[in-house]
Amino acid sequence: MRKIAITFLFLLTVLVNAQELKVYQIYNQKEKKVDFGKMISELSKYDVVLFGEHHNNAVNHWLQLETTKALYQKKNGQITLGAEMFERHQQEALTSYLTNKTDDKTFQSSTNLWQNYKTDYKPLVDFAKEKKLPFIATNVTRKFASYVSKNGLSSLDTIADTDKKYIAKLPFEIDYDAPGYPEMIKMMGDHAGLRAKQFVAAQALKDVTMAESILLNQKSGNLFIHYNGDYHSKSYGGIYWFLKKANPNLKIAVIEVLEAQDGTLSIDKAKDESYVPTEFIIVFPSASPKTF
Template sequence: MKNIFIAVLLISFGALHAQNFKAYQFYDKKGKTVKTDKLIKELAEYDIVFFGELHNNSIVHWLQLRVTEALYEKKNHQLTLGAEMLERDNQSQLNGYLNGRIDAKNLKDSVRLWNNYTTDYKPLVDFAKSKKLNFIATNIPRKYASQTAKEGIASLDQLSEKEKTYIAQLPIKVTLDTPGYQEMKAMMGEHAEGTKVMNFISAQAVKDATMAESILKNLQPGKTFIHYNGNYHSKEFGGIYWYIKQKNPNLKMVVISAFESEDPELKVPEKDYIPTEFNLIIPSDMTKTF
């Protein structure tokens, strides 16, 4: 009886360890799995790489750093970094940190950093600093996006010339033809007031257009620009991608989109899944950073 009990324990223990605990899986647009070495090789062929993220997902942030490190080597150091999480009017302070003129505390005191900056974005900034790479603060200052949401996009015309340098050149085209914006309108509900809906969408548009312009201004021949942004800003080839495409349709751009899944094998989701060139599937119960 004792031997039978031990045998059952061993079988159970073996079955437990035979489980495949997957932290992430990359797929291409056709649903085929992609190994990270092939991913890096292909990313190196593009002018712009959008790495869409779920802001609070730890594995996405870890992969952003690892992909950036590998791409830096593959591109023979020809890399520029940029992020939604840093705003245009803070570029000089960011440059001061990258160049060693100010320390991490001074940066924190002088720049509007996200609450999860230390855990999720500082490693990327520090990588750029250690390798002497440019890191571009691409986003519109949040007060102007907030102003647009409240007062409409026309209110930006009243800004000073200095303030206008922190946003994309006016006028900014806002259209529901942009992928994702129709979805935003639907999320607002059919009873939402038309003006409020368009103000909300316009606030998204000024962010996307400003980030697009920031990337275009900082592109350098032979260098790949990798941009970290919330998934929504590049999903379905909309947002930033769409605005860049309007300005320069000849640029080679690629999007990595992130999706959560409850499937332990991290198969391609059956619902709410519209793939881009590369698609990162991660467990829905992955540790969150906030």
């Protein structure tokens, strides 16, 4: 009998330890812990969800996929997907793959995709393909952001009319004090000067183009889920700022992501001085598996 009791206690201890080995923790805007179901229920009430990510965090990407599947069910299929990882000029190739006009091998070999496409973004694209969902290539064509980073916004005046569809409508306002941009300037150092402003302008070009892409494809009653690097929407900056400027009545939820260094998934241990709580904050262990 004593042996059975000891065995039971051992199994209970193993079970408890296994339950404590969490790969993420969700918090609401009041920094209270919430479960996955609660997050899905709340997100379904918005027009747009900006789901931030750390590009190489495998758990982050898995959770994006699971969130998308759950919201598809909750919204009865009334969702549209979009991502920073696809540029506007790639839309035709992406749509051809989604509609079975080209196969997977052709799509990947003919399109300049991110290095972690197969592991991190292909599952989202294939889900959209399976469910016949639109998937929007929202980002600016990279070379135009590069022009601005090197030469300033005025360099866009020289691009051909046929290429203007790959960038947001000009001119657009840049508020260098909007969330995230002062932090970028600070990171570049006090002496960066014009170069720092051009770098921020390139970031703003990406943000405003992604915002415009969302607005052009967002339908009433439909939920637009957008996947982007956390920096493009954290603290209500970037894409969020441009969306709200264009349409103040749009209901937008921001999911911010953090990594905790000590493995406790404590939000207090993960946030820094630039942190601003958004609708949902997801904390991952810093030891989360990385895809590159």
